[in-house]
Structures are given as structure tokens and as C-alpha cells.
Amino acid sequence: MAVTIEDVARRAGVSRGTVSNVLNRPEVVLEATRTRVLEAMHELDFIASQPARMLGGLRSRSIGLVMHDVGHPFFAEIARGVEDVATRENYVLTLTSTRDDDERQRASLRLLLAQQVSGILLIPTASGADDLRQVRERGVAAVLLDHEGGANECSVAVDDVRGGIAATQHLLSLGHHRLAFVGGPRRGQRHSDRLNGMRSALAASGKQRRPAVQAVTVPADTIACGEEAARTLLSNRATRRLPTGILCGNDLLAVGMIRGLTSSGVSVPDDVAVVGYDDIELTTLVGTPITSIRQPMYEMGRTAAELLLSEIHEETHTHRNVRFVPELIVRESTARP
């Protein structure tokens, strides 16, 4: 088997306890013995077994991240932020994707708990934010990510209502009063809050028309769904005029929307202005750069990881609900330069 603490002890001519001490409380062991032990470790290329240490009573130096899908740039960027602080603090990051499935989320959480991670970051499914309760009951630290949390927990989110308001005010200022929102149930409250933001901004403007914000529901946050939504809007024209200002629940939807619109001869931004959400790098790269509501994804990951580590380590940790403010980034999809 692998080289154990026993081997190191023998080689250094000390007891296991002493080796353990140089690992965990080096200040308590004599300089001379310590170097001797360190040398022995080095010569044997000793790597202490984390599982064994944990059984011995140490915390685990690993945290878990549960999210929808690493493949999506929004989540990947959050993961980067988390990973950077984890690495910096010498933690490893175990990650699992739920594909937005409640069952998989529950399974993921159990798997992480079984690993004895010392903390969990959860980007919940539409209805799964409560699952953290059970995690906490087991004494494992947890913070909610991309979801507003309660008073007795840490959370990191972005103010979606303000995002909706910012997008709407921008559209209104450009003279667009016939508005639509494209989003789906999969992102749960994220999208409904943004829609609410639109509605309240429109109401506040006093420019509200009879048919308020038109909401188009899509099954997923993809380019294809965006194109589909464009077709829906276009074919509805018989009964309802085409909106001239559209907010999409994420940037991929916006890409699809613009594509669907232009391929039917509707010009963006001349006929219709389109706003995306998230502000992933892609928005700057497409043919018509997209105006978007920027969410600080990397920062969110970093902050959440820091809160989690603080909850793990600090005796006097007080819960915080961090809420970032999204930022409107104007590009060509709403206004020609």
C-alpha cells in the first residue's frame, strides 16, 4: 500500500504522534525533529490521506458546487470564481451538474454529503432552494448561489428586478413602449423577477399601453428557443402588434431572437430593439453586438466561495445576503452607434 505516517515515523526515528504534530501543530515540535520528519516525508514522498485525517477528526478541505451545467458559460464562469478561491485556500472543488432536475439535485447533495465535504454551494433548480435545510441540519455549511436566501443563511444573488427595470428604462428612453419578455420557467424566479421589473418600470413611466408586457415562454435558454420565440412573436402579429422592445432572459435567447427576426426581414435595432441578459463574452462577438444586462458571474462565484469558507472557519460568522446590482451594457442591438 501507500506510504503511511507510520513509515515516516520509523524513518525519522520518532512516533506517529510526533509526525502528526508536525503536520497539524508544527509550532509544538522542536525545530530539529521537525526538519528531520519533514525530510523523511520528502524522501518517502509522503502524502497524508485526507480520508484518514477526517476520521481522525479533521475537517475536510473540500467543498462542493452544485449547478445546472458546466457547459453553459454563465455557470462555467461562476465555477471559475469558486475554483480560484478554493485553490487559493487549498481546498478542492467537487462539482456536480443537475441539468435542472430536482431528483439529480437531491442525489448530488447526498453524494457530496457522503464525501463529507465541509461546505456546499448550491445554484438551485427552480424549486430546489429548500434542499439546503437538510444539508445544514447535518452541520455542513452551505450558501445559496444565484438565488436570494433567507435571514438564517448566506446567499449571493443579483437583483433581477433592477435588471428588468434597467433594461426597460433603456428601451423606453429609446422610444419603445410596446415591450416583450422572453424567458422560461426553468430559471424560476430569476426570470419572473426580471419580468416584474419590466412591468413596474413600464407602469412607473406612465406610458403603459393596454396590452402590457407580452411574455413569451420558452422551454430552455438556448439559441434555438430564441429563434422559436421570434417565430411566435412574428406569427402573433395578426392579433397583436409586434413589440418593438424585447428583453430576453439570457444572451443565448437574444442571439436566437435577433437571428429569427432578421431572417424574417425585421431589422434589429431599427425595427425592434433586443436586450440580452448575463453579458457573456458572446454578446460582443456576434454580428450585431447585443445590449445586455451584465451579471458579475466570476465575482458571484468568488464571493459565494468566500462566504462559505468564512462560515466554515470563523467562529463568529454572521450570515449575509449579498445582492449584486446588474449593469446595463449598451451595444448595437438596441441602438446604432
Added chain:
Amino acid sequence: MAVTIEDVARRAGVSRGTVSNVLNRPEVVLEATRTRVLEAMHELDFIASQPARMLGGLRSRSIGLVMHDVGHPFFAEIARGVEDVATRENYVLTLTSTRDDDERQRASLRLLLAQQVSGILLIPTASGADDLRQVRERGVAAVLLDHEGGANECSVAVDDVRGGIAATQHLLSLGHHRLAFVGGPRRGQRHSDRLNGMRSALAASGKQRRPAVQAVTVPADTIACGEEAARTLLSNRATRRLPTGILCGNDLLAVGMIRGLTSSGVSVPDDVAVVGYDDIELTTLVGTPITSIRQPMYEMGRTAAELLLSEIHEETHTHRNVRFVPELIVRESTARP
């Protein structure tokens, strides 16, 4: 503390050993007792501690993935493939990013080893493929990803020489004989193989000019570096004519290259044809859709994970060096439709 196997045993009125048996060899315990134990587990919401099981002698049900950066779509997509099979097989995936730093790669490997993962997938830094030796010496399964391996190990790679050849033949068939390659040392042999592919295809064509393929070195695989490379090519024009066919080491470089070229009044593809590499989704979304050499990233991740699990489980595992064949996908950046 948490609920242990002991609690379950007491509640079900059996011994620890029996509980352990229903966990590990259910067929050996009487139907009746087993259901009783299962019920007790359920009532207590028992989750067996993986660390403890490992000490007891079980394998770990976790694998590690070491890569450059989760934030990059190429790696993110590989990670997705890995994650899908890990989840399917009830393994958890621990991932670490090296940012292409040898030191960090070594640290990552140690961290994973300390966690007692039962297998490691490594996308090595330019010079770090050898680090797996030490992993294997410790009896931990390992497969090399995105890097051609030796006979005594499993690996999953893509034939870069053929990728370079395919791109070159395509460019030649379009009438471009003055060629350039843009790439960097960071991706190590990946890029040099592609360049070699270009050279041999050019030589084989009999159309070789005196100045063979012009190689432009960039420090990183980013859009900014692509633009920079465009400027370099442009400013070299005094001594060396502008190439008319350019292969970029990845798609982001190609995006930057096209942008740099067009902003200087050089038309793509009319004046210069540009080919990217990887074929990430982005290639279809930019203003001028990019011809690219497709690498099956998701498949690579899946395959590597499957090889790893086979190496972990199967007694009779034989090593394989899987080499995918890249595919040329033609789009507007080399030929107007």
C-alpha cells in the same frame, strides 16, 4: 455528530456487520432483516461516510480532472463529457485548473492523491504529461487527455497532424498557397503538430513556395492575441507578402484574426481565408462564420472517463490510445456561400 452505522444497527436491532453487509453484499443478508435495516436507514436518513468506507478498504467513487481552465469552452465541454459518465456511474468529479502552470499541475495532482480519488484524468500542461507516472506508481488509475500517450497507458487525443493537413488541403483547393499558422507554445505539441500537418500537406501538393508556412507565435489562445497576430502579419508586409490562407490554433484566435484583418481593410474571405480550430459553438455565431477543424470535445471527455473507469474496475483492462479524427467544417471565413 452525524448518524452512524451503529445507530442504524441499534435501531434495526442488528449488528454493525449486518448493516455493513446490506450496504456492500445485500445478497448475503436475509430479505426480512435487509428491509428492516433499510427502513432504519431511511428513518434516520443515514448517509454512509465515504472516508470511513475507504479506510475500511473500499475504493473511493471519486475521480479527478485536471485541466487548464473551466472557463474556456473547449475544456468546459470536455468536462461535461466527463461529468456525464461520472454521474451515470455514481462517481463524483473533483476538478482543478492549472492555468497551464506546471507547479499548479503538480499541486493539483497531489491534492487529488491526498483525497484518495480512484482515478485521474489529466489534460497536461505543455511539458507536464510525465507527471502521471508518479500517479500510477501510487496505484491510482490515470488517463491522459488531449495528449497522445505511450503504450503503457490510456490516452484520448485528436490527430493534430491530420487536422493541419485537412485545413491546408482545403486552403490549397481554394487556391491559397501562401500560408500562415498562428499558435503558441502554451498548447505545446498540439500546435506544433498542426503546423507540421500544414507543412507536409503543402510539400505534398508540390505547390510549395520558397517561404514555407509562416508561423506566428502568440502567448495565449485569446481573441486579443488573434488581433495582435493580425497586426504582426500586416506590419510584416514590407518584407514578406501577406499570406492568403491562415490556420489559427484555436477558434478564439481566428475570431481575433478576422477582426484584426477586416478592421484594416483586408477582406475575409475575399483577400484572406481564415480557418479556426476546435469548432466551438462560437464559430457559427460571429459575423463571419468561421471554417474550423472540429474536435469532438464532449466525446473526448466521455471516452476518457470510460477508459478510466474501465481501468479502475476491470481486472483485464488493456491500455488503449484513442485518437479521434478531426473534421473540417467549411463556413464563410474561407469561402463565400
Added chain:
DNA sequence: CTGAAAGCGCTAACAA
């Protein structure tokens, strides 16, 4: 400051 020994939660013989 160092060594000896108990125990962490579980698995895997071995007995019964």
C-alpha cells in the same frame, strides 16, 4: 517536547 494509546466510522474476515 515526545511517546503511548484510544478512537473516528466503516469493512472484512472469522466465529457462532
Added chain:
DNA sequence: TTGTTAGCGCTTTCAG
């Protein structure tokens, strides 16, 4: 078929 027990590699008292 089930119970008993000896570790797994480490940490952490507690003596020395």
C-alpha cells in the same frame, strides 16, 4: 445468516 472483532491511517488526549 448474523454477530464479533481486528484493523484501515490518522488525530488527539494524556502521561512521561
